[in-house]
Amino acid sequence: MSQGPDADLADAVRDAAGVRVERCYQCGKCTAGCPMARHMDLAPNQIMRLAQTGDPGDREALLRSLAIWCCAGCLTCTQRCPRELDPAAVIDALRELSRREGKVSPRGRRILAFHEAFLASVEHTGRMSEVPLVGLYKLWSGDIFQDLAVAPAMLARGKLPLIPHVIKGRTEIRRIFEACRAKEKA
Amino acid sequence: MTPPRCPPPPRGGAGDIGYYPGCSLAGGAVELDLSIRALARVAGAELREIDDWNCCGATAAHSLNHDLAVALPFRALALAEAQGLGTVLAPCAACFSRLKGTLVRLGRDPGLAERAARLAGLPFQGKVRVVSINGFINGLLADGLAGTLTRPLPGLKAVPYYGCLLSRGEGINEGEDPESPSAMEGAIKAAGCSVLPWNFATECCGGGFSMSKTEAVMDLGGAVLSDAKAAGADLVVVGCPMCHSNLDMRRRGAMPVLYLSELLGLAAGLSPAALGLDRHFTDARTVCAGGRP
Ligand code: SF4
Ligand code: SF4
Numbered sequence: 001m002s003q004g005p006d007a008d009l010a011d012a013v014r015d016a017a018g019v020r021v022e023r024c025y026q027c028g029k030c031t032a033g034c035p036m037a038r039h040m041d042l043a044p045n046q047i048m049r050l051a052q053t054g055d056p057g058d059r060e061a062l063l064r065s066l067a068i069w070c071c072a073g074c075l076t077c078t079q080r081c082p083r084e085l086d087p088a089a090v091i092d093a094l095r096e097l098s099r100r101e102g103k104v105s106p107r108g109r110r111i112l113a114f115h116e117a118f119l120a121s122v123e124h125t126g127r128m129s130e131v132p133l134v135g136l137y138k139l140w141s142g143d144i145f146q147d148l149a150v151a152p153a154m155l156a157r158g159k160l161p162l163i164p165h166v167i168k169g170r171t172e173i174r175r176i177f178e179a180c181r182a183k184e185k186a
Numbered sequence: 187m188t189p190p191r192c193p194p195p196p197r198g199g200a201g202d203i204g205y206y207p208g209c210s211l212a213g214g215a216v217e218l219d220l221s222i223r224a225l226a227r228v229a230g231a232e233l234r235e236i237d238d239w240n241c242c243g244a245t246a247a248h249s250l251n252h253d254l255a256v257a258l259p260f261r262a263l264a265l266a267e268a269q270g271l272g273t274v275l276a277p278c279a280a281c282f283s284r285l286k287g288t289l290v291r292l293g294r295d296p297g298l299a300e301r302a303a304r305l306a307g308l309p310f311q312g313k314v315r316v317v318s319i320n321g322f323i324n325g326l327l328a329d330g331l332a333g334t335l336t337r338p339l340p341g342l343k344a345v346p347y348y349g350c351l352l353s354r355g356e357g358i359n360e361g362e363d364p365e366s367p368s369a370m371e372g373a374i375k376a377a378g379c380s381v382l383p384w385n386f387a388t389e390c391c392g393g394g395f396s397m398s399k400t401e402a403v404m405d406l407g408g409a410v411l412s413d414a415k416a417a418g419a420d421l422v423v424v425g426c427p428m429c430h431s432n433l434d435m436r437r438r439g440a441m442p443v444l445y446l447s448e449l450l451g452l453a454a455g456l457s458p459a460a461l462g463l464d465r466h467f468t469d470a471r472t473v474c475a476g477g478r479p
Contacts, residue, residue, distance in 0.1 A: 016252065017252075035389065035390040035392070035406055036390075036402060039399070039402050072350075072392060072393045072395060072402075073245055073248065073393065074350040074354070074390035074393065075354040075355055076350070076354065076390065079354045079364050092248055092249065092252060093252075095250065096250065096251065110398045111395070111398045111399060112250075113398070114246070114397055115245070115246040115249045116246075116250070118245075118246035119243075119246050119247065119250065119251075119254070122240070122241040122243065122246075122258070126238075126240045126241065127209045127212075127240060127241045128241045128244070129209070129212075129213065130214065134397070137398070141398070146397055146400075150435070153467065154214070157216075157464075157465040158216050158465060159213055159214045159215075159216055159465065160213060160214075161212060161213055167239070167240055168238045169238050169240065169261075172306075172307065173240055175307065176254070176257050176258065176261065176305055176307070177254065179253075179257070179304075179305045180251050180253040180254040180305060181251070
């Protein structure tokens, strides 16, 4: 799989997501149902269009877009596409490429920080725990004051365990993460 | 490849249902765990937690690394199979969607199954069935729970909220119309409530953006609750910890939001505290007319 910066984007997306973006006929149905469209700088159908052209400028615009980070993965677009395409999977693939090439939109960094904090918590303990997740998220996003007021209410309701659960197979989990990262770089 | 090292599998009884609580059920969604376990006890179903289960990776894994998004659910499924669990209940809609979606993709794509086994370092034959909160509760009702609901909640008007993860995605709602699912309706009616038609049953609540894009969650959750209100609902019934938190906590005070298992637990005569109803941000105990200890 060649996915270097020079590879054609449509091919890279086909390899990673199994979607033939050239089949999109721009009906806009994906965008019409997208709950996050109003927060995006490129609407889902525009993402599909820019992935078709083979133009390096379009490729750059996609990988640097905020939109790919705003997608909630709700699958409404995928459910409704009359061409049975999977825009959500295309966006997953673009996000991976954007991160690998260091092109994450500054406005998408908080969302990326959250995903990274989530996975770091899982990598080290085998499970997601709220305290390390939120701690790392704040550290990496710089969003220190977010939800400070909610924590005591969560604690009082037994919703914020202070000691994260650590599974027995955490070495296995770390090995899985390493194997998946190796694939990512290949 | 080194042979996988996993603890000797505790063998289950024939009727055992494997239980994959998922991470949020130990934290933010503790009431889902309490109410599922309590309801299973009432119905005489034996839940056996998968020993040493790991996180399914949720939104984060498929957002950043598609191998991880398969390998993490794969390990959990492989453990269940090795431990003799033929059926796995994943009450969290996000976990269900990841586990079931992975199972479907593995079945369709032998190459992917081989790669996942290599990444996870575990064998897996695919002989596991994954069940959602809706499937589990409907199964219990059919197996006799329906006849034991001695404390129904008549007069309450509910809207079933499936959101994304219980309505869309491959193999997620077998045979149902993804645009108009109905898996919760029978159970809500069995609890004595009426089910109202509304427009937002399968709309997105903003999912995992609660912290990283709070304004979107406020927007989308607010729209869901306004439509529920406009439809004349007294409560929203959910099966997803993210939907629950986005409606109950982010939009606190708007309307009681109950897990389907909490609603059925009340109808079975369990106390609100035993079901975790006292742990909501928006008071949910108000749905029991006259109050209950
Ligand atoms: S719904 Fe499908 S065909 Fe229509 S614009 Fe979106 S991706 Fe293209
Ligand atoms: S999956 Fe993403 S792009 Fe598709 S409708 Fe949902 S938020 Fe929009």
